[in-house]
Amino acid sequence: MSLLFTGISDEGAASLEEQIRLHKELGWQSLEIRGIDGVNISEMSDEAFEKVCTLLDNENMRVAGFASAIANWARPVTGDFEIDRRDLLCSAPRMHRLGTPFLRIMSYARGEADEKTWSVESVRRVAELSRMAEGEGIILIHENCDGWASAEPENLARLLDSVPSDALKIVFDMGNPRSHGHEIDKVWKFLKACEDRIAHIHIKDCYLDEKGEAVHCFPGEGECRVKETVEYMIREKGYKGLLSIEPHMVFQFHKGPAPADADQKKAENYLEYGRRSMALLGTL
Numbered sequence: 001m002s003l004l005f006t007g008i009s010d011e012g013a014a015s016l017e018e019q020i021r022l023h024k025e026l027g028w029q030s031l032e033i034r035g036i037d038g039v040n041i042s043e044m045s046d047e048a049f050e051k052v053c054t055l056l057d058n059e060n061m062r063v064a065g066f067a068s069a070i071a072n073w074a075r076p077v078t079g080d081f082e083i084d085r086r087d088l089l090c091s092a093p094r095m096h097r098l099g100t101p102f103l104r105i106m107s108y109a110r111g112e113a114d115e116k117t118w119s120v121e122s123v124r125r126v127a128e129l130s131r132m133a134e135g136e137g138i139i140l141i142h143e144n145c146d147g148w149a150s151a152e153p154e155n156l157a158r159l160l161d162s163v164p165s166d167a168l169k170i171v172f173d174m175g176n177p178r179s180h181g182h183e184i185d186k187v188w189k190f191l192k193a194c195e196d197r198i199a200h201i202h203i204k205d206c207y208l209d210e211k212g213e214a215v216h217c218f219p220g221e222g223e224c225r226v227k228e229t230v231e232y233m234i235r236e237k238g239y240k241g242l243l244s245i246e247p248h249m250v251f252q253f254h255k256g257p258a259p260a261d262a263d264q265k266k267a268e269n270y271l272e273y274g275r276r277s278m279a280l281l282g283t284l
Contacts, residue, residue, distance in 0.1 A: 003234075003282060004028075005274065006064040007245040008202075010035040012270030013263070016052060020059050022267060026274040031056075032104075032244045034067035042068040042091040042103075049094055056098065064242050065102030065141065065171075065200065066091055070129065073146035076111025077121045081128075088129060092136035101139045102200060104171055105129065107147035107159060119155070122148035123162045133167035141171040141200050144190050150176065153186065153193040160197055170194040173246065174229040175204025178222070179214035187225050195237055201230065203245045203277050216248040218273060220280045231284050243281060247273040 009019035009031040016036045023031055033041045036052060044052075056063065068091060069075065070084045084105075091103050108122045126142070126149075133140045142159070144150045149159040160168070172194065177186045205222035206214045219226045233239035250266045 003278075003284065004030075004242050005245065005278060006030045006032050006242050007270065007274060008032045008034050008067055011245075011247050011250075012267055014038060016055055018267065020055070020061050022270055022274075023061065024059075025271060026278075028274070029060075030062040030064040030242070032064045032067055032242075040069055041066050041094070042070070042087045053097060063095075063098040063100040064244060065100050065104060066095060067104040070103070070105040070140075071108045071122075071125065071147060072106045073109050075108060077108035077113050077118050077125070077148070078111045081125055084125070084129060085132065088132055088136070092133075092138050095138050102141045102169075102171075103133070103138055104143055105140050106143055106145055107149040109146055110148070118148050123159055126159060126168065127163045127165075130163050130165040130168040134165060139167055139169055139199065141169045143171045143173055143176070143202070144194070145173060145176045146180075150180070150190075153189040156190060157193040160194060168197070169199035170197045171200040171202055171244075172198045172229075172233075173202035173204050174224045174226055175202070175206050175216070175222070175246070175248070178208065178224050179204070179206045179216070179248075181208070181212065181214075184223050184225075187229065191229060191232070195233070198233065198237070198239065198241075200241050201233065201239070201243050203230075203243055203281075204248060206248070218249075218276045219245075220276070227280055227284075230281050234284050243277065245270075245273050245277050249273065 012022045013019045110118045149156045205219045205224045205226050206216045207222040250269045
């Protein structure tokens with residue numbers, strides 16, 4: 001089969017024009033959109049969104065999904081749930097306008113909550129968001145990043161058992177368990193906990209340095225079993241979705257905007273990361 005690649009495009013550039021240019025240079029026909037000029041696509045004004053649509057239409061570029069901030073690392077489980085509800089209701093018509101079904105979410109930072117509250121409230125909120133997604137005709141894809149369901153494979157399995165909705169799927173990122181300090185074998189345990197609900201895959205790799213801190217690297221050069229994971233999903237589970245790069249080598253969204261002088265380095269790294277991903281995985 002011929003694998004299709006895309007990427008979380010603000011890792012390569014801030015402006016949509018430059019994001020599109022990079023993807024076209026790689027020969028890709030879609031973007032996974034998170035931020036444009038520092039503003040999340042689920043939170044920008046209607047006027048700004050219409051400009052996004054016009055540019056995407058003119059450039060004949062599709063959208064693979066919205067990487068929203070819903071339930072992410074900046075939104076503790078004790079925070080205002082209405083913010084997430086509002087983001088979902090704002091995103092849904094925009095997703096229909098751009099013809100994309102996927103809205104990336106997480107499952108809440110712990111904040112000051114005790115373990116039981118974190119668990120119960122995270123599941124309750126994701127269940128309600130999934131019911132909303134069903135009504136809006138979209139699919140939530142939960143990323144195994146920050147949040148209760150990403151703390152342990154057992155949590156992820158429990159979330160999926162508790163919310164059996166077709167509107168809740170998984171975006172699997174094999175780089176996240178190791179980058180959050182888990183042992184190498186946890187990559188496989190997280191994969192097995194959710195393999196039948198995976199609808200999207202993020203490509204990321206890293207290793208831990210002598211201080212135990214994550215060092216992000218090109219795919220195949222770290223400890224995250226990138227090729228093995230993708231090969232398993234294709235050959236054993238019949239995966240036919242997109243592979244979306246998220247390099248994290250120059251720019252990490254949660255650490256704030258990259259310095260202005262990093263723009264060229266971001267773009268060059270993004271292109272190299274895309275090329276290496278295609279070389280590593282393109283023959284599977």
